[in-house]
Amino acid sequence: MSYIVDFNNVSTIGLESSPVAKALAGLRANEARYFMNKYGHEFTVIPASESQEILEYVSRILKEERNLEFEAKPLETSRFQVENIKWVYVFYEDGLEVNVLYTVDNPKKRAVGFKLSEGMKVPKELEGKFKFARQKSKLAGTIRGSFFVIKSEY
Secondary structure, three states: OOEEOOOOOOOOOOOOOOOOHHHHHHHHHHHHHHHHHHHOOOOEEEEHHHOHHHHHHHHHHHHHHHOOOOOOOEEEEEEEEEOOEEEEEEEEOOOEEEEEEEEOOOOOOEEEEEEEOOOOOOOOOOOOOOOOEEEEEOOOEEEEEEEEEOOOOO
């Protein structure tokens, strides 16, 4: 069952099992606000249990590009296209968000982003491999983020 993320009234729906559910909900709402403000797009998520294809796609990119496999349980996903960019999101139980930005017509503008919810530790899979920048958000508190450029075709 899909859920349209409301960034005006932040809810932990679908994220209740996370130890940082409120912060993760704020992070998800922050993404929803970005897409609404920039593209007029409603950010919709579905339970990870209903999105095996999306999880396999993200897992393949992470494994092939950087040999990464996360132990954390995926809770929700989102997949959509705005303009010439395909976006895929996975929200994990530990508070991690992984997003894939994949331009349709420009192989040089393709990347995987990581965002850490406020209050979570850097996942051991990412420790020492990435430097994280900090960003303040009214919805999510302090977000730490990093990324890498995708080199292959997916």
